[in-house]
Amino acid sequence: MAKQMTFKQEHYTAVADFISVSFERDLSDFSNVFKTMNDSYLEKFKQAIELAKNSVSATELKMKQKEATKKLYETSKELSDIVLLLKKYAKRANVDVSMLQETVNQLKARNVETPIKTLRDALPYLTSVSNKLEDMPENFLDKILPLVTSLENLNTEQNKLMNEGKKISNERKPIYKNLYKYISEIAEAGKIIYKDSYKKSEYTISKILARVQSKQVNVKDKV
Secondary structure, X not given: OOOOOXXXXXXXXXXXXXXXHHHHHOHHHHHHHOOOOOHHHHHHHHHHHHHHHHOOOOHHHHHHHHHHHHHHHHHHHHXXXXXHHHHHHHHHOOOOOHHHOOHHHHHHOXXXXXXXXXXXXXXXXXXXXXXXXXXXXOXXXXXXXXXXXXXXXXXXXXXXXXXXXXXXXXXXXXXXXHHHHHHHHHHHHHHHHOOOOHHHHHHOHHHHHHHHHXXXXXXXXXX
């Protein structure tokens, strides 16, 4: 059994562009050996390429996810530092803040849901004992709620972006699966038709990928 070809989805359209040029040039040879690989097949292949190219890209979404994650980590760190100080003030004043015991570790572990609830629930109590926390600067507790709210919003945004990413991935899957089918069929047929010809390399995915990647490197060098 022939080994199934595998390559990254990000290369599908580039590989398809390369192989479509050879396929269109050699269409009569293909039609003579494989009757269904005709003008209609070529047109459907071109449509599959365009559909893949015009499908929603996940690149912009990934950048948004990266930025949201960065802000989430920064806010978690800032809030973690405040809670650490708060625990120090409470310890020096012999005030019970045991409800915050795991909050710092959870924030460091990027598990923000539990700290958000814990801090919201604890704020009325912390405010009521604030006069006992003699080392604590004025308005120190006022920093907590805005950060908790920000963390909550960032967490919601990140979850929303993750769901959008799954949606885009699911929508793109059948489109790219269809394009892959055309690429694999043409590549397999081409290697049979041109098994003793120099043209075989034009239908060998590994060689096409090398050309694609070489072209991408050359473009980067010129930028």
